[in-house]
Amino acid sequence: MSETDLPRASEIPVFFPADGETLFGIFTTPADEAVGTAVIVLPGGSTPLTTDRNRISVRLCRRVASQGYHAMRLDYHGAGESTGSLGWLQLDRPFADDVQGAVRWIERQGVSSTVLVGSCFGARTALSAAAETAGIRGVVLVSVPVRDHAMGARASNDAALEWSLWTYLKRTLNLRVIRGLFDRRHRHVYRKYARAKLRKVSARLRRRDHHGSADTPDGLGLASPHFLTPLASLVERGVPLLLVFGTSEGHRKEFDRAMAGRLGEIVQRAGRSIEVELLPGRVHGFRSSFLQDAVIDVISDWLGRLDAQTSSAEDRAARPVAGAASTE
Amino acid sequence: MQRSSAHDIRERLAVRRDPQTRVREEAMFFGPGSVKMFGYLRIPEGAVLGAVVVCPPIHEDFMRVYRKQVLLARALAARGLAVLGFHYRGTGNSEGEVRDLTYDGMLDDTRSAIRWLADRMGVGPGLVGIRWGGLMAAAAAKDSDAPMALWEPTIDPDLYFREATRANTVWHVQEGLGGPSGMSFEEELREHGSVDLLGYPVYLGLYETAGGHRLADELGDRPRPLLLVQMTRNERLRDRYATLSRGLEDKGFSVDGHVLEGEESWWFTGVRWEPEEGRTGTHELVSVTTDWVVHRVAERRP
Numbered sequence: 001m002s003e004t005d006l007p008r009a010s011e012i013p014v015f016f017p018a019d020g021e022t023l024f025g026i027f028t029t030p031a032d033e034a035v036g037t038a039v040i041v042l043p044g045g046s047t048p049l050t051t052d053r054n055r056i057s058v059r060l061c062r063r064v065a066s067q068g069y070h071a072m073r074l075d076y077h078g079a080g081e082s083t084g085s086l087g088w089l090q091l092d093r094p095f096a097d098d099v100q101g102a103v104r105w106i107e108r109q110g111v112s113s114t115v116l117v118g119s120c121f122g123a124r125t126a127l128s129a130a131a132e133t134a135g136i137r138g139v140v141l142v143s144v145p146v147r148d149h150a151m152g153a154r155a156s157n158d159a160a161l162e163w164s165l166w167t168y169l170k171r172t173l174n175l176r177v178i179r180g181l182f183d184r185r186h187r188h189v190y191r192k193y194a195r196a197k198l199r200k201v202s203a204r205l206r207r208r209d210h211h212g213s214a215d216t217p218d219g220l221g222l223a224s225p226h227f228l229t230p231l232a233s234l235v236e237r238g239v240p241l242l243l244v245f246g247t248s249e250g251h252r253k254e255f256d257r258a259m260a261g262r263l264g265e266i267v268q269r270a271g272r273s274i275e276v277e278l279l280p281g282r283v284h285g286f287r288s289s290f291l292q293d294a295v296i297d298v299i300s301d302w303l304g305r306l307d308a309q310t311s312s313a314e315d316r317a318a319r320p321v322a323g324a325a326s327t328e
Numbered sequence: 329m330q331r332s333s334a335h336d337i338r339e340r341l342a343v344r345r346d347p348q349t350r351v352r353e354e355a356m357f358f359g360p361g362s363v364k365m366f367g368y369l370r371i372p373e374g375a376v377l378g379a380v381v382v383c384p385p386i387h388e389d390f391m392r393v394y395r396k397q398v399l400l401a402r403a404l405a406a407r408g409l410a411v412l413g414f415h416y417r418g419t420g421n422s423e424g425e426v427r428d429l430t431y432d433g434m435l436d437d438t439r440s441a442i443r444w445l446a447d448r449m450g451v452g453p454g455l456v457g458i459r460w461g462g463l464m465a466a467a468a469a470k471d472s473d474a475p476m477a478l479w480e481p482t483i484d485p486d487l488y489f490r491e492a493t494r495a496n497t498v499w500h501v502q503e504g505l506g507g508p509s510g511m512s513f514e515e516e517l518r519e520h521g522s523v524d525l526l527g528y529p530v531y532l533g534l535y536e537t538a539g540g541h542r543l544a545d546e547l548g549d550r551p552r553p554l555l556l557v558q559m560t561r562n563e564r565l566r567d568r569y570a571t572l573s574r575g576l577e578d579k580g581f582s583v584d585g586h587v588l589e590g591e592e593s594w595w596f597t598g599v600r601w602e603p604e605e606g607r608t609g610t611h612e613l614v615s616v617t618t619d620w621v622v623h624r625v626a627e628r629r630p
Contacts, residue, residue, distance in 0.1 A: 011421075013342040013355035013366070022344055024355065026421055047391050051420050053527050058421060078603070081355065081368060081398055083346075086603045282503065287527040 009065035014072075018101025024081035025074035025102060026050050026058075027109070028065045035307055037113040037137050038070035038106045040099060042122030044143075044285070045089040048079035052119075053286040060117070060296050064303060070111050072102050091124050092148040092226040099129035113137050115306070117299060120145060120251075120284060124227065130239065131230030138306050139234060140299055142244045143251045143284035146258045148224040223258035228266065235270040240309075242302045243276045244295060246283035275302065340364075350374065351405040357423070358414075359440050366421035367414040367441065369448075370405035377408040378625035379453035381442050383461035383468070386419055386429075387492070387528040388595045393458055393479070395604040396613060400456065403618040409625060412445045412453070416464075426529065427522070431485075431537040438468040454625045456617065457481055460488065466546035475624035477555040477617050483568050485538035489513055492525045495595035499526055526595055544575055551580035553627075555620045557613065558587045584620065588612045 009031045015022050041060055043052040050073045051058055061071035076095050078086030103114055115138040118126030123144035130136045180190065234241060245252035259267065267274055277298050279291055286292050340357040350373040357364035382397055384390060401411040416434045417424035445453050454475045457465030462481025469476065482488045493513045500506055509516060513523060514535070522529045547554075556573060558565055565573065565585050573583045589609040604610050 010340075011357065011423075012340050013357070013421075015342050015344045015355070049391065049394055051391075053388075053391065054529070055420070055426070078605075080394055081353075085605045088603065281505075285527075287499065289524045289527055289529045292527065 009062055011061075014105065016101050016105035018077060019097035021077040021082060021084040023074055023077060023083075023098060023101055024050070025072050025105075026061070027106075028061045028071040028073075030065045030068045030070060032066075033068055034070065034111075035068040036111060037115060037307075038072055038111045039064045039115045039117055039303070040102050040106070040126075041071065041073045042095075042099065042116065042118035042125050043073075043076070044119045045121030046285075048076040048086070048121075050075050050080060054289055054292055056286055056292045056296065059292075060299065063296055063300050067300065067303060067307070069115070069303065070106065070109075072106060074098065074102055089121055090148065091121065091145055092224060094121065094125035094128045096125060096129040096132060099125060100133065103129075103133055103135075107135075115140070115303065117142070119143055119286070127227065127230045127234070131233040136234070136237075136239050138240045138242070138303075140242045140244065140302065142295060143246070143249060144227070144243060144255075145251050146223040146227045146254050146263065148226060222254075222261045223263045228262055231263075232266050235266055235273065238273060240306060241270070241274045242299070243274065244283060244298055245276070245278055246281050246291065247278050248280075249282040249284045251284055252278070277302075345373075346402075349402065349406045351402070358444060359417075359437070363417050363424045364422065365414050365417055365437055365441070367412060367444075368401070369413075369445075370401055370411045371449075372405055372408050372410065375408060376410050376449065377622070378628065379410040379445050379449040379451055380404055380412070380621060380625065381438075381445055381453045381455055381465075382411065382413045383438055383441075383455060383457040383465040384413065384415060384420070385459035385461050386416070387460075387530075388526060389459040390420065396610055397458065399604070399610065399614050400617055403614050404621060407618060407622045409622065410445065410449050410453075412441055414441045427531050427533070429531065429534045431534065431541060434464055435467050438464040442468055454621055454628075456621065463541060463543055463546055466543055466548075467541065469552075470546060470548035471550060473550055473552040475553040475555075475621065475628070477557065477621055479557045479613070479617070480559050481543055481556070483544075483572065484542045485535075489530070489535065492530075492595060493523075496525045499595075544572055547576065547581070549579055551582070553582045553624045554584070555617065555624075556583060556585045557617065558585070559589075559609065559613065560587070561589055562587060586616050588616070 010029045012027050012029075014025050014027050016025065017023075039061070041052075041057045043049060043057060047053050049057075052073075057073040061073050064071050075082040076086065076098050077084035099116065106114065113135050114133070116126035116130050116136065117140040118124070119142035123141035126139055127141060127144070130139045231241075243255070245255065255263070258264075279294050279298070281288060281291055283291050283295060286295070342355045344353050345351070346353060352371045352373060354369040354371070356367050356369070358367050359365040382401060384397065385393060397413060401413055404411045414437070415422040416429070416437045418426045418429045418433075442453060442455075452472065452474060454477075455465040455469055456477045456479070457463070458479040458481075460482050462478040463485070465476055465478070466481075490513070511519065516523045517530070517532045517535055522531045524530075554576060556565070556569055558569055560566070564570070565587060569585065573585055576583050589612075
C-alpha cells in the first residue's frame with residue numbers, strides 16, 4: 001500500500017525531555033477519527049533514528065495514522081538530532097527512559113493510551129518500558145533477542161552455546177585465522193569469541209545451572225531475566241503482545257530454544273494474548289523492502305484486531321447488565 | 329521558568345535552544361509546493377558569520393553518516409554559522425514517496441533548501457555534500473563560487489549503483505540467500521521497475537534520470553574552494569579522487585584533499601557498530617571540515 005493511497009495524516013516535529021536529555025521525534029496525528037491511542041515506534045540499535053532503514057518507521061507511523069492511531073517515532077538519546085551521547089548498546093540496559101519521556105509528552109497532548117512497537121534493541125526497550133508504564137494497550141516485538149549481549153556480540157555468544165571446544169580448535173587452526181592474528185581488527189573479533197566461550201565454560205564449572213533450569217543468569221543461558229521478567233509482568237496484566245520473527249533468523253532460533261525453559265511457561269500462561277507471527281526469511285535488520293512491507297502489514301492488521309477487541313469490550317461494558325434494577 | 333523548547337502545530341515547527349552553545353535549533357517541514365521537506369536549522373544567537381547547507385546522502389549512507397552530520401552541524405553552529413540540514417522529498421522524514429525520487433527532483437529540493445536559507449539569513453550559503461549529496465551540492469551550485477566540502481562524494485551514479493549491487497550480492501551470498509540473478513542491475517530494473525538493494529528499493533526513475541551526471545561535470549567551470557575528504561584506511565587519495573582533483577585544479581579550483589580513517593563498506597551498517605562520538609575518525613572528520621568551512625565562509629564576508 002503506497003502512502004498516496006492513505007488519508008493524509010499530519011506530522012509535526014517535537015522535542016521532549018527524557019532523563020535529563022532533549023529527544024527529537026516526529027508526532028503523527030490521524031487524518032480521520034482518532035481511536036485515542038498512540039503507537040510509539042522504537043528502532044533497532046544499529047539504526048537508532050526516527051526513520052530506521054528505508055523509512056520503515058516513517059511508513060509504519062503513517063499507516064497506523066490512517067487507522068486512527070496517533071504515532072511517535074524518535075531518535076534515541078545520543079542519536080540523530082537528540083542530545084546526549086550513546087555508549088555501547090546492551091540489551092540488558094534498554095532505553096526505557098527515552099520511552100517514558102515520549103509517553104509523558106504524548107499524555108500532555110491528551111492521548112493516554114499507548115502501543116509500543118520495537119525491533120531488536122527497540123523491542124527490548126519496548127518490553128522493559130511497557131512493564132514500567134501504565135496505559136499500555138499492546139506491545140509489538142519484532143526480532144526480539146531473548147538473551148543479553150552487547151551490540152555485535154550475538155554471533156560470538158551463539159558460537160559459545162553451539163560450538164564444542166573441538167569445533168573452536170578446528171576453526172582456529174587454519175591459515176586465514178592465523179594470518180588474522182596479525183590484524184588488530186581480526187584479533188578483536190577472535191578475542192570476543194574466546195571470551196564468550198570462556199564465560200560459558202567457567203559458568204558451567206561453577207555449576208550455575210541450578211535445579212536443571214535452562215535459563216541461566218550468565219548472559220549465555222536460554223533467556224535473560226531482563227527479557228522474561230517484563231514479559232511475565234505484561235502477561236500478568238493481560239497486555240496483548242505480538243512477536244514477529246523471520247523464519248530463518250537467529251533470534252527466532254533463540255526464541256524457540258528458550259521455549260524449553262521458563263519462556264515456555266510464560267507463553268502458555270499468556271494463552272491468546274501472545275501472538276507469534278513468522279515471516280519467510282530474515283526480518284532482523286530489515287534488509288528486504290518486501291519484508292519491511294510485510295512487517296508493516298502484520299502490525300497494521302494486529303492493531304486493527306486490537307482496536308476491534310477493545311471496541312467490543314467497551315460496547316459490552318456500556319450495555320446495561322440484564323436483570324439489573326432501574327435506578328430511575 | 330523559560331521553556332527551552334516550543335512547538336507550533338500550525339507551522340509544523342519545533343524550536344529548542346541549546347543552553348551550552350547558545351544555538352537556536354528549529355526542526356520543521358518546509359519548501360515550496362504541497363509535498364514538504366523535513367529540515368533542521370541551527371542558528372547561533374550571537375553574531376552569524378555565514379551560512380551552510382548540508383546536502384545529505386541517500387540509502388544506507390543516510391543512516392551511516394547521520395550522527396556525523398549532526399555533530400558537524402553543531403560544531404559549525406558553535407563557530408558562528410547558520411546550518412541547514414534537510415531530507416530530499418521521498419527520503420528520511422520528508423513527505424513524498426521513494427518511488428517518485430528522481431535526480432532532477434532531488435536537485436530541485438537542494439536548490440529550494442539553498443534559496444530558503446539564503447532568504448532567511450540574507451547571504452548565499454556554503455555547501456557540504458556527503459556521498460550522493462556531493463553530486464547534489466555540485467549541481468545546485470554549479471554557477472556559484474560557494475565554497476564546498478565533499479565527504480566521499482559520488483563520482484558517477486553508475487559507479488554508485490555498481491558498488492551497491494556488489495554489496496547486495498555479497499550480503500546475499502554470505503546469508504545463504506543465493507547468488508546473482510544473472511541479469512544486470514539495469515536489466516532487472518527495466519524488467520521489474522525497481523530493484524531492492526539491502527532493503528532500499530531503487531526505482532527506474534532515479535536510475536534513468538541520474539545517468540550521465542558525473543561529479544566533474546556537475547562542478548562546472550567556475551573556480552571555487554573545495555575540500556575533498558576521503559574516509560578510508562588508504563594513506564593517499566584514491567585514483568578517482570586524485571584524477572578529479574587534478575582536473576579541477578587545472579580549471580583554477582583550489583582543492584584541499586584530506587584522507588582519514590573511516591568507512592570501508594558503506595552498505596553494511598551495524599556489522600562492527602560503535603558509538604559515533606567514540607570514533608577517532610569522526611572527531612577528525614568534524615574538526616577538519618569545520619575549520620575549513622568556517623575559514624572559507626568567513627573569507628567571503630563583505
